[in-house]
Amino acid sequence: MCIDFLLTRRSIRKFEKKDIPDSVVKKILDIARYAPSARNRQPWIFIVVKDPEAREKLSNIHKWAYPLREAPVAIVVACNNVESRVSYQVDCANATMYIMLAAHALGLGTVWIQALRNPREIREITGLPEQYTPVAIIALGYPAEKPEPKPRKPLDEIAFRERYGEKLS
Amino acid sequence: MCIDFLLTRRSIRKFEKKDIPDSVVKKILDIARYAPSARNRQPWIFIVVKDPEAREKLSNIHKWAYPLREAPVAIVVACNNVESRVSYQVDCANATMYIMLAAHALGLGTVWIQALRNPREIREITGLPEQYTPVAIIALGYPAEKPEPKPRKPLDEIAFRERYGEKLS
Numbered sequence: 578m579c580i581d582f583l584l585t586r587r588s589i590r591k592f593e594k595k596d597i598p599d600s601v602v603k604k605i606l607d608i609a610r611y612a613p614s615a616r617n618r619q620p621w622i623f624i625v626v627k628d629p630e631a632r633e634k635l636s637n638i639h640k641w642a643y644p645l646r647e648a649p650v651a652i653v654v655a656c657n658n659v660e661s662r663v664s665y666q667v668d669c670a671n672a673t674m675y676i677m678l679a680a681h682a683l684g685l686g687t688v689w690i691q692a693l694r695n696p697r698e699i700r701e702i703t704g705l706p707e708q709y710t711p712v713a714i715i716a717l718g719y720p721a722e723k724p725e726p727k728p729r730k731p732l733d734e735i736a737f738r739e740r741y742g743e744k745l746s
Numbered sequence: 747m748c749i750d751f752l753l754t755r756r757s758i759r760k761f762e763k764k765d766i767p768d769s770v771v772k773k774i775l776d777i778a779r780y781a782p783s784a785r786n787r788q789p790w791i792f793i794v795v796k797d798p799e800a801r802e803k804l805s806n807i808h809k810w811a812y813p814l815r816e817a818p819v820a821i822v823v824a825c826n827n828v829e830s831r832v833s834y835q836v837d838c839a840n841a842t843m844y845i846m847l848a849a850h851a852l853g854l855g856t857v858w859i860q861a862l863r864n865p866r867e868i869r870e871i872t873g874l875p876e877q878y879t880p881v882a883i884i885a886l887g888y889p890a891e892k893p894e895p896k897p898r899k900p901l902d903e904i905a906f907r908e909r910y911g912e913k914l915s
Contacts, residue, residue, distance in 0.1 A: 579751040579851045583844060584780050603887050603914065606905050610898040613846070615860055616810075617896045624906045625914060641785075641806050663862050667881060670839030675752060677782070678847075682748045704909040707904055712836060726787045729779040736775050737793045740873040745794060746773065 586678065587726065589686025590644045592718030597650050601683060602717070608679035612671040620661035621672040624653040624703050634702045635714060638695040644688050648716035652676060653692070653699060655709040666693075669712035674714050686720030689713050739742075755847065756895065758855025759813040761887030766819050770852060775821075777848035779868060781840040790828035790841040791871045793822040803871045804883060807864040813857050816884035822861070823847060824878040835862075838881035842892070845884050855889030858882050 607625050614620060626632055627650055635653075636646035643649045654673045656665035677687045692699055692711040699711040736745040768871035773791050783789060794817055804822075814820045815877040819885055823842045825834035846856045861868055861880040905914040 579748045580777060580848065582748040582751070583777055583847055583851070586780070586782075588782060603901065603905075606914075607793070607901055608749060608752055611755070611895070611903070612843075612903065613755075613757060613858055615858075619899050619904070622904045622906065622910070623914075624908070626908055628908055631908060666835040666862060667839040667842075670836040671843055673836075674781075674840055674843045678752055679749065682752070689782055691833060693836070704911065706910065709853060710909070728782070730788050732772065732776055732779065735779070735788070735791045736772075737791065739793070739795055739797055739800060741791070741793060741875065741878070742871075742873065745768075745775075745792075 644716040781844040813885040
């Protein structure tokens, strides 16, 4: 049942020292193409980074990017900010979420590395042109940890009926 | 297999005239809590709008919002732009994607209605305070259509190896 599938996805930050076959990476990106986007513009591109030097550089863009060092594959998800001026961030987020879930379906682990604060460094490392804004970097690998789910806010605090402030229950 | 589950989600714009039990709406939002967010801040809130007058108003915010009129439920997904200043759009997109997939898992249909251009109107209709930015509105209902998948760009055009422009295959 695919509800459990949604609930059992975790952010994975420790990975086995094991390469991922190209065919598996391609399968994941192939599925990501089916994410929804505003007016079906699909303004996303994916850059698969396996080179250890490039991953090392990506892992240093900020202090939470360290999983990109150990993961065998980094996937930079970038969006065309000209083609999709208003919604490039959400379009790109959808493709990224599809990458994470496709990986989960195939037994791989991922973590979403924030990219929005570091466009300059990421453009330099990956050769991304100005019209593409890097929105996320996914660290991808075979999981070497089984983290418990992080605590979540109770539904009562975040869900309302008809208007803000009116409890759903 | 949950890969098919990802591939078979469609945007649904025609809905049966049939109400959705509160318990089902709550189940969907309960699952949405498990979407990933930057530093697990979960800056999202959900406003469930069933009132036909309010849905009529929401359906008029722009010309692609019409499915909110026919769908029995609209869910406004908004994000705290103070708590999550840089990543509120992508955090909110993740929760929205989880709503769409949870609905799909339960046999319901959804379409993502763009909200980013119309914060003022949506705040007025739902009483959302300034620190919450409406990022998406989901039209939710039992599907009354079975659309074919929309065309997707070929992987070769959008996927690169190591640097932008270097083909993956």
